[in-house]
Amino acid sequence: MDKPFTRITVKVGSNVLTRKDGTLDVTRMSALVDQIADVRKMGIEVILVSSGAVASGRSEVRPTRKLDSVDQRQLFSAVGQAKLINRYYELFKEHGMTVGQVLTTKESFATRGHYLNQKNCMTVMLENGIIPIVNENDTVSVSELMFTDNDELSGLIASMMDAQALIILSNVDGIYDGPPSAPSSHVIPEIQRVEDIASCIQASKSSFGRGGMLTKTSIARKVADEGITVIIANGKRDNILTDIIQKEALRMNGGETAACTTVPGHSSLSYTRFIPAVQPVSGVKKWIAHSSGFAKGALYVNQAAAELLLSDQVVSLLPVGVIAVKGQFNKDDIVHIVAPGNQVIGVGKSSYSSNQISELMGKHDQKPVVHYDYLYIE
Numbered sequence: 001m002d003k004p005f006t007r008i009t010v011k012v013g014s015n016v017l018t019r020k021d022g023t024l025d026v027t028r029m030s031a032l033v034d035q036i037a038d039v040r041k042m043g044i045e046v047i048l049v050s051s052g053a054v055a056s057g058r059s060e061v062r063p064t065r066k067l068d069s070v071d072q073r074q075l076f077s078a079v080g081q082a083k084l085i086n087r088y089y090e091l092f093k094e095h096g097m098t099v100g101q102v103l104t105t106k107e108s109f110a111t112r113g114h115y116l117n118q119k120n121c122m123t124v125m126l127e128n129g130i131i132p133i134v135n136e137n138d139t140v141s142v143s144e145l146m147f148t149d150n151d152e153l154s155g156l157i158a159s160m161m162d163a164q165a166l167i168i169l170s171n172v173d174g175i176y177d178g179p180p181s182a183p184s185s186h187v188i189p190e191i192q193r194v195e196d197i198a199s200c201i202q203a204s205k206s207s208f209g210r211g212g213m214l215t216k217t218s219i220a221r222k223v224a225d226e227g228i229t230v231i232i233a234n235g236k237r238d239n240i241l242t243d244i245i246q247k248e249a250l251r252m253n254g255g256e257t258a259a260c261t262t263v264p265g266h267s268s269l270s271y272t273r274f275i276p277a278v279q280p281v282s283g284v285k286k287w288i289a290h291s292s293g294f295a296k297g298a299l300y301v302n303q304a305a306a307e308l309l310l311s312d313q314v315v316s317l318l319p320v321g322v323i324a325v326k327g328q329f330n331k332d333d334i335v336h337i338v339a340p341g342n343q344v345i346g347v348g349k350s351s352y353s354s355n356q357i358s359e360l361m362g363k364h365d366q367k368p369v370v371h372y373d374y375l376y377i378e
Contacts, residue, residue: 004248005164005229007045007126010036011154015171016235017052023059024052024084028236030091032169035241036131037095042245045126047161048099049134049154050088056080077138088133100130103137106147109156110294110334115287119160155219159226159286166223167244168216169235174272175217187270191220222289224274226281233271243269282373289376291334292347297327297354298336299369306339309346309377316368317348317375322361329354337370337377349374 012032019025029052036046054073057080067075085101092099102122108114122132134157136147147153151168158166178185220230229248233240247269281289301309305321317337329335330353337346348370352360360366 002249002253003042003044004245004252005044007047007161007163008039008165008167009047009049009154009158009161009163010241011049011150011166011168012051012235013150013168013170014051014055016169017050018055022055024056024080024087026087029087031238032235032241033088033091033095035239037092037097038242039245040095040097040131044245047122047126047132047134047157047163048088049150049157050084051135051150053077053080053084053135053138056084056087073138074140081135081139084135085133092131098130099133100125102132102134104134104153105137105140106293109160109287109290112284112287115160122157122161149215151216151219155223156290158223158228159290162283163228165229165231165248166220167231167233167241168220169233169240170213170216171234171236172213172232173234173237173270174232175213188272189270190273190275192275220274224276226286226289227276227279229276230274231271232274240269240271244271284374285376288334288347288349288374291376292336292344292378294334295336295347296329296333297325297350298338298344299350299357300324300326300338301340303340306345309337309375310339314372316372317370319357319360319363319366319369322357322369325354325358325361327354331356335370337375344378346375346377348376 016032017025017029036048039046054076057076057078060079060083061075063072063075081101081103085099088099102118102125104118108118122134125132134153136150136153154166154168157163172180174187174189175191176185177188216232220232224230231244231248233244235241237243299317300323301317301321302323305317308315308321309317326338327335329350331350333350334347335350336344337348339345350357351367351369351371351374357369360369
């Protein structure tokens with residue numbers, strides 16, 4: 001059977017790796033390592049985005065005074081990150097595999113140069129058979145500059161590294177068509193881009209993570225729009241990762257099409273699969289798509305420009321369509337595109353400074369303010 005992917009990103013959430021008392025679940029961690037090792041032996045490259053540093057450090061440290069949430073996160077993660085990566089190192093070593101640690105921050109994705117430096121680092125690691133283990137550097141991140149959670153980080157990593165799939169392992173089987181606790185609710189096997197499933201999603205956050213299913217869905221849709229298969233599954237289920245790979249291989253070879261089925265030798269397998277877009281997306285557009293949080297300003301457009309940008313046409317934003325400029329920014333900075341009614345419809349890299357656009361807006365026969373190649377419409 002052919003392998004369904006050549007490179008995947010696997011995100012393991014806090015609630016998968018954490019026990020009820022908040023400490024690290026080493027047994028679950030070991031089981032996941034065994035599965036990742038099996039996937040690697042299939043010839044599939046794996047980039048692991050792992051939570052668990054704070055949980056790992058929590059059992060090692062007894063603070064001398066009461067700490068606020070930021071102090072706790074920094075203290076526990078500083079101790080726990082060393083413990084966590086050492087644990088991964090020893091577990092993968094049993095399979096004859098080497099791992100490397102990549103700690104990053106949201107700011108590291110803000111400029112194209114830093115973005116490409118990170119990509120190069122992980123590319124070299126993969127070329128040398130090393131499994132990158134990625135996590136946010138909680139020791140230096142502060143609230144306003146943090147990722148929503150590792151779901152957001154994993155989406156960025158999958159996009160940046162041109163993965164064919166992003167597998168998000170949570171503590172639920174996927175996205176349900178109602179409250180997960182209700183007996184009448186079922187896992188939604190596949191989600192198309194046009195489907196409205198907001199009413200199905202519970203807004204509550206996980207016990208130890210910073211995000212929730214709304215965050216996962218938002219990230220999943222954005223990544224799927226870039227042509228990457230996204231799967232949300234239950235990381236606490238035995239053999240979940242290898243079962244998913246087997247199931248996706250069956251799909252690729254013309255087998256079952258639903259993501260809720262029986263894999264030979266295993267019980268019923270349920271997960272939610274976001275169907276990827278067919279149209280390929282350039283590396284620059286992938287970076288732009290995940291750059292909304294780095295915007296230095298905003299360009300307000302008229303109704304005609306908004307309708308053109310939201311259409312299926314390949315168009316750039318021209319000065320004639322801009323009616324207002326907000327913020328001070330330079331050429332090549334990231335800006336939001338705002339339609340009438342204060343609706344943010346996209347993000348792009350500005351071809352001019354804010355002062356230059358203020359002078360050009362409303363004028364015809366000018367070069368684009370944001371060129372199509374550097375424009376992402378949400």
